[in-house]
Amino acid sequence: QLKLYLVQLGATAAHTGMFSIIANSVPTMSQPLFGWLIDILHKPRLILIVGSISASLTVLLISLSNTIETILTDLLLLMISLSILQLTLIVLLGILTDRESRGKHTSPVMMASSLSSIIALLAGSLVFQEEVRNAIFYAVILSSLAFLFSGISIYFAKLRPSLLGFSLLKEFKIGFKDIKYRRFLFLNFFTSFSLSTIWPIVPFILVGRVGIGLGEYPLLLLSSNLVSLVAYYKVGDVLDKVGRKPVMILSKLMLIAVPPAFLLVGDFYQTLLLYIFIGFPAAFERISTNVYTIDVTREEVRGSLSSIVNFLSGVGILLGTTFTSILSSILLTYDLDYILYTMLASFILRGANALLHILFLQETSAPMH
Numbered sequence: 001q002l003k004l005y006l007v008q009l010g011a012t013a014a015h016t017g018m019f020s021i022i023a024n025s026v027p028t029m030s031q032p033l034f035g036w037l038i039d040i041l042h043k044p045r046l047i048l049i050v051g052s053i054s055a056s057l058t059v060l061l062i063s064l065s066n067t068i069e070t071i072l073t074d075l076l077l078l079m080i081s082l083s084i085l086q087l088t089l090i091v092l093l094g095i096l097t098d099r100e101s102r103g104k105h106t107s108p109v110m111m112a113s114s115l116s117s118i119i120a121l122l123a124g125s126l127v128f129q130e131e132v133r134n135a136i137f138y139a140v141i142l143s144s145l146a147f148l149f150s151g152i153s154i155y156f157a158k159l160r161p162s163l164l165g166f167s168l169l170k171e172f173k174i175g176f177k178d179i180k181y182r183r184f185l186f187l188n189f190f191t192s193f194s195l196s197t198i199w200p201i202v203p204f205i206l207v208g209r210v211g212i213g214l215g216e217y218p219l220l221l222l223s224s225n226l227v228s229l230v231a232y233y234k235v236g237d238v239l240d241k242v243g244r245k246p247v248m249i250l251s252k253l254m255l256i257a258v259p260p261a262f263l264l265v266g267d268f269y270q271t272l273l274l275y276i277f278i279g280f281p282a283a284f285e286r287i288s289t290n291v292y293t294i295d296v297t298r299e300e301v302r303g304s305l306s307s308i309v310n311f312l313s314g315v316g317i318l319l320g321t322t323f324t325s326i327l328s329s330i331l332l333t334y335d336l337d338y339i340l341y342t343m344l345a346s347f348i349l350r351g352a353n354a355l356l357h358i359l360f361l362q363e364t365s366a367p368m369h
Contacts, residue, residue, distance in 0.1 A: 011068050022076050027083040028314025034084050035307025039168055039300070044091045051088060055081040090306045094294040099364070102291050103239030107232050110287045114229040118222060168301060175298035175305050180362045184296055187357055188289065188309055191252070192316030193323075194349035198259055200324045201342050205262050209339075210271055220275040227279025228286075235287055244292045245363045251284035252354035259343040259350065295364035 006015060038047060058078040065071045089109065097105045175181060206212040212220070239247050258278060265271045297305040324342050331338035 006068055006071060009066070009068050009071075015068050015072070018072055019075065022072060022079055025314075025318075026076060026079040027086075028311055028318075030080060030083050031087065031307035031311045031314070032304070033307075035087050035303040035305070036168075038084075038087055038091055038303030044088050044095070044303075047084060048088045048092065051081050051084040055085060086310065087303050087306055090290065090294060091302045093290075094297070094299055094302050097294075099295060101240055102294060103236035103244075103287070105236070106239075106287055106291050106294075107234075107236030110232040110236075110283070110290070111229055114225050114232060114283075118225045118229065168304075171298055171300040172304055175301050178296060178298075180364060181296040181305065183360050183362060184292060185309060185312055187353075187361055188293075189312040189316040190353055190356060191285075191289075192313040193320040194346065194353040195255065196317040196320030197324045197346040197349055198262065198343065200321050200328070201339055202262060204339060205265075206271065210265055210267065212268060212271060216268055220272060223272055224275040224279040224282065227276050228283035231280050231283035232287060235284055236291075239288060239291055243363050244288055244295065245357075245361050247284050248288045248292065248361060249354065249357050251281040251288065252350070252357050254281035255285070256347065256350045256354060259347040263340065263343055292364060 006019060011019075038044060041047065055078060058074050058081060061074040062071055062078065065074055093102070093106055093109065206217065206220075235247065254277075258274075261274050261277070265274055293306050293309050294302070297309075324346075327342055327345060328338040331341050
């Protein structure tokens with residue numbers, strides 16, 4: 001909705017291009033810097049409070065802005081705040097949770113994230129309508145207070161003693177040499193690459209072939225997020241009981257079916273069923289990735305090591321979407337069905353991704369019996 005609002009304000013292609021760069025590249029490219037700062041400062045609770053308030057206030061500024069330049073500037077601040085929050089939450093979860101119960105305690109965090117996405121979808125069509133600006137203003141103020149309360153509650157949580165006096169570079173080298181971590185770096189990169197290959201094509205299927213309207217698309221996303229919200233409730237316990245690897249592999253296997261399924265859908269209701277299905281592996285994928293990231297990163301340098309995971313994931317997304325764009329252009333040159341063949345390529349890549357995880361992903365926790 002924000003990009004559409006920019007267009008309504010008279011944005012040019014350069015403006016929308018800048019929007020995409022800020023929204024997609026800034027969180028990725030800034031991760032290593034913020035990860036290093038989090039480890040150096042070693043004040044994750046304070047950073048969480050500052051980042052939460054900053055994110056809330058920038059959302060407020062965006063909702064009240066009516067010029068293109070101001071919105072882009074506020075968006076930049078928001079993406080920086082969210083980038084910091086993402087890393088800080090991983091660091092805090094690693095400190096506050098034990099390996100044996102990490103999945104269980106990560107579930108509420110993922111549920112809150114999914115719930116916020118649902119609220120954003122419901123509010124998205126209203127944010128930029130003049131008659132609801134006041135309501136949005138007070139809603140964001142309340143959310144800022146909620147963020148502050150959450151931050152304060154975590155601030156007073158009992159953390160394990162900080163490890164002081166360590167050499168950051170030395171600890172980073174030790175952590176980076178961990179074979180589980182390095183394998184995960186590549187596997188997570190390839191996951192992002194393979195999954196993102198369908199993103200440039202899906203809009204053409206939804207609009208061109210299925211005829212999904214602008215009013216129907218949020219319903220698809222809403223259904224997927226609702227399913228993920230429910231899935232998060234239980235999958236954390238499953239991660240602790242059976243281990244991380246089975247859940248991660250299950251998500252990869254389920255996601256193989258998505259490209260051919262998009263080729264088969266023919267109306268809104270079939271597409272709705274597909275998005276409901278996607279909600280399950282999406283939830284499995286997100287929570288297992290976060291928990292595994294915490295498992296394979298050393299506490300002393302978790303911010304830095306986690307930032308590299310996120311950075312390479314972002315690079316994978318960039319390469320995946322670029323790959324599809326180039327492949328589509330080549331196929332169109334030869335007057336071939338670019339949707340069919342790009343989906344076939346994505347199907348093969350997702351299958352290869354699942355196989356790589358089966359062969360090379362190492363378990364990080366002993367399953368409970």
